[in-house]
Amino acid sequence: MSNLEILEKFKPEAHNLLMILHALQDSHPENYLTEDAMESTARYLKMTKSSVYGVANYYTMFSVKPRGKFIIRVCVSPVCELLKINEVIQHLEEELGIKTGETTPCKRFTLETSECLGQCHEAPSMMINQEVFNHLDKPKIKAILEDYRKK
Ligand code: FES
Structure with missing residues (x-):
């Protein structure tokens, strides 16, 4: 499933950010948030890239580097x-x-x-x-x- 297909499962509202990031991370075989996933999320929610990156880096449940299965x-x-x-x-x-x-x-x-x-x-x-x-x-x-x- 593409990032866009995942994004479109959610309304483009800022309060969905954490759920979207979880869904994108879970869909990746290496269990992490790619640059592309974070940029697509920022565009979809009309947020700045830095706020999406900030959230992804703040919570230990998210990773911005590849991880194991x-x-x-x-x-x-x-x-x-x-x-x-x-x-x-x-x-x-x-x-x-x-x-x-x-x-x-x-x-x-x-x-x-x-x-x-x-x-x-x-x-x-x-x-x-x-x-x-x-x-x-x-x-x-x-x-x-x-x-x-x-x-
Ligand atoms: S201190 Fe609560 S589960 Fe470890």
Whole structure:
């Protein structure tokens, strides 16, 4: 589906900006907002390019550079931090062979951090795309990644 076809699903009103950016990002196989997508959005909503770029760069849920098929977002807010989320991140980095903020060479996984995922009662937590995982430990992470490597 082209950017224009996606844009035309929404009324050209500024309050639709976040939903439009989500739709454009989700439609891209590399899970990010291209220059072209952001420029088309600015034209469609009659906004300046810099305001669209500003929003895309402000929210951590958007990316302006290519990412993997699966975005792993690890919570680094206080409750998860208290429950040793750093060990979770270290284990993920070892398993994936990348650092936080990077994408695996096969373009399958991108590892990112996130603010509270609203799962504090079951922390430590992370999300892979829209799926939530709680009570993370080494064996659980290994099993989750094995599962996602097959998807
Ligand atoms: S602090 Fe991690 S889910 Fe809330």
